[in-house]
Amino acid sequence: MNDEYRDYRHYLYAGRKAPGTIEQRLGDLERFQRTTGLLPRKATARELLTYMSNGYSDWSPSYSKRIRGTLRSYYQWRVQDGRASEDPSESLPPIKVPKRRARRPAPDEVVLAAFDSGTLVERAIIALAASMGLRRNEIASLPLSARDGSTLRVVGKGSRERVLPLDSDTLHLLVELEGQVLPGQHYYFPGRFPGTHLHSHTVYEYVKRLMPEEFPHSLRHRAGTKGFRETKDIRATQELLGHASLATTEVYIESDLRDVAALTRATSMSRIRNPSSQPLTGLEDLIEAAAKLGSQLAPFGWDVQIIRSSQPAPDATVGVQ
Structure with a gap:
């Protein structure tokens, strides 16, 4: 490990930071040094802004946010430890990371x-x-x-x-x-x-x-x-x-289309015309499940028919997920 960051590393360990976080912080500083040819302790506010702006087209918002976090942590430590009188990272603007769509879970x-x-x-x-x-x-x-x-x-x-x-x-x-x-x-x-x-x-x-x-x-x-x-x-x-x-x-959390379908059924125009049908959210899923069961039983000689014999009770509810 570069002795340039030895004391900062000790500071992170003293703060009980996770080993992965410590490795990440030090790696970010060393990458800054390799990329710019500047020692982080000597960098100015303008040089930090230039470094961050240069990554605009190549870095993801989450990576930019991480780099900003490393720089803020490092320079705040230097001021706190008496090694610097000013924090050049103070002028770095906050970075908002757009909410990502859920990744596909393994089937x-x-x-x-x-x-x-x-x-x-x-x-x-x-x-x-x-x-x-x-x-x-x-x-x-x-x-x-x-x-x-x-x-x-x-x-x-x-x-x-x-x-x-x-x-x-x-x-x-x-x-x-x-x-x-x-x-x-x-x-x-x-x-x-x-x-x-x-x-x-x-x-x-x-x-x-x-x-x-x-x-x-x-x-x-x-x-x-x-x-x-x-x-x-x-x-x-x-x-x-x-x-x-x-x-x-x-x-x-990947949204289930059945959950979204239940919402759209609840907000549809038919619910406005017939509010009493609102508790039946999930009925379509139940009917679909019954029909699927019928198709699976058919080869064994079973005939499953779905016949609506009467109007549902006012308090009828279906809990299919």
Whole structure:
């Protein structure tokens, strides 16, 4: 590590920043130095503005926001530590990141096929990502001490801790891994050297080998989308994924067209003409499900017919999701 940033690195460690955050901050500063030929401690406000503006066409809004955050953190530390009297990053304008559309979650059939064909380690990785919603670095560095009975303690971004109830499949896989622990092993997924854990990129490679079109993050999206769709509980989904903000959780949730269809049915002109039909939201889905069941039973000699015999009761409700 460049001694130029040694004291700043110590400051970040003292503040209990996550290892990934520390590596990111220092990497951003070194990249600034390589790109501009300037030492960050000598850069002026105008030079910082030029650096940020030069990235306008190449950087995403989220990356620009990250770089601004690094520069603000570094120069605020320098002023606080008495190394500088002014903060040249004060003039950097705030950056608004547009809300992204939800990414596509990994399809259930693809996840299940990979799970069934994987080794014990691969199955555990898939379950932790696709069922428990863990990030790949959280999986790679998961310590053996994380499990307490049927719960899992996970330390994520910003050193935020969450305790998750384990589903039976993931619990069984972790118990199997524990049965193969070697002396000196501290993690569920050990690295090449004693006492170390698997690199997060290796987790990525495991997933890509089994699911070439997917990523660890699309498995995590699957956990968030599936969990929310089944429960409609965004707070619980936020806790599962370990997000500090609900706005971040919303990015991970793919809207189900059936949910949107229920909204448009509720706001249609027919609801204005016939308000008493409003409680029947979801009826179309129920009829569709019954028709599908009928088609599946037909080869076995069953004939399922859907006949409306009377008007629905005023308080009739349908809860199909």
